[in-house]
Amino acid sequence: xxxxxxxxxxxxxxxxxxxxxxxxxxxxxxxxxxxxxxxxxxxxxxxxxxxxxxxxxxxxxxxxxxxxxxxxxxxxxxxxxxxxxxxxxxxxxxxxxxxxxxxxxxxxxxxxxxxxxxxxxxxxxxxxxxxxxxxxxxxxxxxxxxxxxxxxxxxxxxxxxxxxxxxxxxxxxxxxxxxxxx
Numbered sequence: 001x002x003x004x005x006x007x008x009x010x011x012x013x014x015x016x017x018x019x020x021x022x023x024x025x026x027x028x029x030x031x032x033x034x035x036x037x038x039x040x041x042x043x044x045x046x047x048x049x050x051x052x053x054x055x056x057x058x059x060x061x062x063x064x065x066x067x068x069x070x071x072x073x074x075x076x077x078x079x080x081x082x083x084x085x086x087x088x089x090x091x092x093x094x095x096x097x098x099x100x101x102x103x104x105x106x107x108x109x110x111x112x113x114x115x116x117x118x119x120x121x122x123x124x125x126x127x128x129x130x131x132x133x134x135x136x137x138x139x140x141x142x143x144x145x146x147x148x149x150x151x152x153x154x155x156x157x158x159x160x161x162x163x164x165x166x167x168x169x170x171x172x173x174x175x176x177x178x179x180x181x182x
Contacts, residue, residue, distance in 0.1 A: 064180040082163045089159040093152045104148035111141035128178035135171045
């Protein structure tokens with residue numbers, strides 16, 4: 001078990017044309033849709049610009065990731081499908097409500113906000129511990145959303161199951177990276 005969680009360093013890369021010194025673009029100039037927060041939200045596996053900031057005390061330290069981190073090409077298609085199911089689930093609840101939907105939609109909005117918050121915590125601030133707390137809160141908000149959605153439309157709750165599984169996997173990956181880099 002310990003060997004399966006052994007972290008492997010990510011190789012550093014040089015800057016790409018147009019890179020800002022502290023950008024977090026994928027290595028090799030791979031396509032990334034910066035306009036869609038979910039595409040990048042869980043791209044933990046991507047090589048980042050490892051040029052340390054002036055205020056970092058650990059010059060040259062590289063982010064380490066577990067060997068079971070998914071391949072990069074997987075994240076775009078997965079998040080496209082997941083955001084589609086998240087939207088359809090909300091639409092099902094709002095289209096034919098079985099009573100007031102305010103509480104359910106508030107929790108749905110909260111989990112989306114926590115999802116959005118995770119990206120800057122993990123990538124921009126390198127705050128893996130806070131990012132892990134955020135993703136745990138995201139899971140709690142998502143489970144609450146699923147319970148509330150099930151009261152309106154069972155299908156809406158079922159549509160959120162793949163999202164819940166993916167976020168659970170991402171939380172495990174976040175934890176492994178946090179533990180490997182502390």
